[in-house]
Amino acid sequence: MRISELYRSGTFDLSVEIFPPKNESGDAELFRTLEELIRYQPAFVSCTYGAGGSTSKRTIELCETIQNQLHTTATAHFTCVASTRDQLVDWLQSASDAGINNIMALRGDPPKGQETFVPADGGLKYANELVALIREHFPQMGIGVAGYPEVHPESPDAETDLANLKRKVDAGANAVYTQLFFNNTHFHNFRERCVQAGITCPIIPGIMPITEFRRIQRISSMCNSEFPVELTEKLEAVQEDLEAQFEIGVDFAIRQCQELIDDGVPGIHFYALNRSPACKRIFEALGFHEA
Numbered sequence: 087m088r089i090s091e092l093y094r095s096g097t098f099d100l101s102v103e104i105f106p107p108k109n110e111s112g113d114a115e116l117f118r119t120l121e122e123l124i125r126y127q128p129a130f131v132s133c134t135y136g137a138g139g140s141t142s143k144r145t146i147e148l149c150e151t152i153q154n155q156l157h158t159t160a161t162a163h164f165t166c167v168a169s170t171r172d173q174l175v176d177w178l179q180s181a182s183d184a185g186i187n188n189i190m191a192l193r194g195d196p197p198k199g200q201e202t203f204v205p206a207d208g209g210l211k212y213a214n215e216l217v218a219l220i221r222e223h224f225p226q227m228g229i230g231v232a233g234y235p236e237v238h239p240e241s242p243d244a245e246t247d248l249a250n251l252k253r254k255v256d257a258g259a260n261a262v263y264t265q266l267f268f269n270n271t272h273f274h275n276f277r278e279r280c281v282q283a284g285i286t287c288p289i290i291p292g293i294m295p296i297t298e299f300r301r302i303q304r305i306s307s308m309c310n311s312e313f314p315v316e317l318t319e320k321l322e323a324v325q326e327d328l329e330a331q332f333e334i335g336v337d338f339a340i341r342q343c344q345e346l347i348d349d350g351v352p353g354i355h356f357y358a359l360n361r362s363p364a365c366k367r368i369f370e371a372l373g374f375h376e377a
C-alpha cells in the first residue's frame with residue numbers, strides 16, 4: 087500500500103511510528119510492541135532515521151523486517167542531514183530495492199549540539215527539495231511530509247511556514263503528518279488554513295500519548311507544542327504513581343483522538359515510540375479491535 091492510496095473517503099487509516107533501538111533489549115521491546123500493534127492492521131508502520139544518517143541502514147533493515155516478516159507496509163523516514171544529493175539518491179535506491187514504497191521526507195533536526203541546520207556540501211537545505219528529488223528519481227514512491235499546526239520553531243511566522251508546506255505538497259507529497267499536538271484547536275485552525283492556501287492532500291494528525299510526567303519537558307522542548315495546563319497538573323499531582331500517570335495520559339489521548347475522529351479526520355498517526363500499552367488501550371477505546 088502506498089501513502090498515495092490511503093485515506094480514501096469512507097476509510098480510516100491508522101499508522102504507527104517507531105524508531106531504531108539502540109541496543110538488543112531495545113530490539114526485544116520493539117518487536118513485542120510491533121507484534122501487539124500490527125494486530126490492529128495499521129496502514130503502515132513508519133521508522134525514523136537517526137541524526138547524521140547514523141541509522142539510515144537500520145531504518146531500511148527494520149522496514150524490510152516489518153514488511154517481509156510482519157507482513158505490514160513500512161514507511162522509511164528519510165532526512166537531508168549530512169548527505170549529498172548523490173548519497174540521497176543511493177539511499178533511495180537501496181530503499182526501493184528493499185521493496186519500500188513509502189518515504190517520510192524530512193529535512194531533519196540539526197545534529198545534537200548544533201543549534202541550526204547546516205546543509206551538507208552538495209546536499210539539500212529543505213524538505214521540499216527532497217520531495218522533488220524523490221519524485222524525479224522514484225515517481226511511484228508514496229511520500230509523506232511534516233506539517234506544523236503550531237508553526238515550525240525556525241519559521242518567522244505562520245504564513246511563511248504554510249507557504250513552505252505548500253512547496254512540499256506542490257513538489258509531490260501525498261499526505262501531511264502533523265507535529266504532535268495536545269490542543270485540537272491548533273489542528274483545526276491549521277487544517278482550515280491549509281485548505282485556504284490550496285493544500286488539498288490529506289492532513290493526518292500526529293498524536294503522542296504522554297503517560298509520564300517526566301517526559302513533558304523533553305517533548306515540549308523538542309516539538310514546541312502547547313502542553314495543556316490541565317494535563318500537566320493532573321500528571322504532576324500523581325508524580326510518584328506511574329500507574330496513575332499512565333491512566334491519565336491514556337484517558338487524555340482517547341478523548342483527544344475521539345474528538346478528531348468526530349471531526350472527520352481520515353486517519354491518525356501515532357507516535358508510539360516502541361511502546362504498545364498506551365496505543366493498545368487507545369485503539370480499543372476508539373473501537374479499533376485486533377484482527
Ligand SMILES: NC(=O)C1=CN([C@@H]2O[C@H](COP(=O)(O)OP(=O)(O)OC[C@H]3O[C@@H](n4cnc5c(N)ncnc54)[C@H](O)[C@@H]3O)[C@@H](O)[C@H]2O)C=CC1
Nearest residue numbers: 191192193194195212213214232238240241246247250265
Ligand atoms: N516524524 C518525524 O520524524 C518528524 C520529524 N520532524 C523534524 O522536524 C524538523 C523539520 O523538518 P521538515 O519539517 O521536514 O523541514 P522543512 O524543510 O519542511 O522546514 C524546516 C524549516 O524551514 C522552513 N522552510 C521549508 N522550506 C523552505 C524553503 N523552500 N525556503 C525557505 N524556508 C523553508 C520551514 O518553514 C521550517 O521553518 C526536522 O527536524 C524533522 O526531522 C518533524 C515532525 C515529525
Ligand SMILES: Nc1nc(=O)c2c([nH]1)NC[C@@H]1CN(c3ccc(C(=O)N[C@@H](CCC(=O)O)C(=O)O)cc3)CN21
Nearest residue numbers: 105134195264265266292304305308309357359360361
Ligand atoms: N523535531 C522533531 N524531531 C523528530 O524527530 C520528531 C518530531 N519533532 N516530532 C514527531 C516525532 C516524535 N519523535 C520523537 C519524540 C520523542 C523521542 C524520545 O523521547 N526519545 C527518547 C527515547 C524514548 C523511549 O525510549 O521511549 C530518546 O532518548 O531518544 C524520540 C522521537 C520523532 N519525531
